[in-house]
Amino acid sequence: MTNSTNDSVADTAQTNRSPAPTPTPAPLLCKRKDRFRHCLETSDAERLFLGLDFDGTLAPHVDDPTSAAMRSGNHKLLERLAAHPKFTVAVISGRELADLRSRVDVDGIRYAGNHGLEMDTNPPLESPDSVRSTIGRVCGMLERELASIDGVQIENKGITASVHYRDVETDGHEPEQLYQLIDAVVSDATTDDGKLRLTTGHDVIELRPPIDWDKGRALRQFIDEETASVIPLFIGDDTTDEDAFSVTRTAGIGIHVGTAETLADFQVSGPAAVSELLEWLCETGSECL
Structure with a gap:
């Protein structure tokens, strides 16, 4: 992991496309919290850019995708993070943008649906x-x-x-x-x-659609649009989130939800642990920046 600014994210994205990194087991965040905190404290960034997946991260997986809902308490935690001057928050999901907005329903955060193909600014599709x-x-x-x-x-x-x-x-x-x-x-x-x-x-x-776009490209675009220097932190559980971890791997922090091999730096056990991390960021994380 390295400290980051917006420019460093863009630069490393262009120069680190090949060879592709290999997913490996990631250490449990609960056993490496000191290392995680050190990454924040030694960053020269002004803000933390927090990117989150939805299903399996903010919300537990359910058999019927139409019934998915955020864990109790996450809405209030996201509101607190979005209102804090040290954080920018984005939710980047495979869900349709309108559906994602209605399920999260927090003002002041960025949204990207359909794996980043739908974005609240500068969407990538021409037709x-x-x-x-x-x-x-x-x-x-x-x-x-x-x-x-x-x-x-x-x-x-x-x-x-x-x-x-x-x-x-x-x-x-x-x-x-x-x-x-x-x-x-x-x-x-x-x-x-x-x-x-x-x-x-x-x-x-x-x-x-047949274009070179994914959650990593969406995360990178959001970061490039920031006016202050940021260190990106992305949390997700699915294979599609590995594209975002390829960005944070060279210029930030990635946290995988689950036990699969991953490009992320740390792992947590499930959505309940994600909620605990969001609460820690609200209470303590801002002091590390």
Whole structure:
């Protein structure tokens, strides 16, 4: 980890793309709190830029994605952090931007939905209406193709889509088979120039437009828009959050929620531990900057 300013984040992003770092086990934050605090105290940044995933981080995972809600107390903690002069807060999620805003519902923080493809400023898509048309057509085809598989949920999020398979019986419908089936539908429905990208997460296969954009790029853009120097801290649990950890790995702090191998510097056990960290930042973290 290194201390950061906005410029250092942009510079390291350009010079550290290859070779790709290898995910490894991360130490538990609760056993390395002194190291975490030292990173904040020795930073030359004026503020902490706190980026957060939603599902599995601010909110526990649930079988029905439409019923997800933040843990009790997180709303008040985010309000306190957003109002503090030493913090900037952003929530960067795979959820549709409007859905994300309604579930977090905190003024004064930044929002990015659909893995950063929808941002509250300077969104990266040049032709979102064309993408929505393609996503809608492919979702219709997937609904017909996957209709015989019990438990599949197809979520049209406008400029991306998610195929959830948490409730699917794995016998005969393993994730690899579902991926191949979805990839075949996407190939039939789109041209090479407009072929959707497929990515994977926790019990989900994501369909995204064919542009080089992800949570890491969204985090980097938010940081570049800051007027003060910042040290970025990102907290997330999914494989899609590794793109953000690739940014914090060279210029900040990454915290992975769970036990999987990761590019993050630390790990915490679950959303309850995330809430504890947010409370620590409110009570003590500002004194470290």
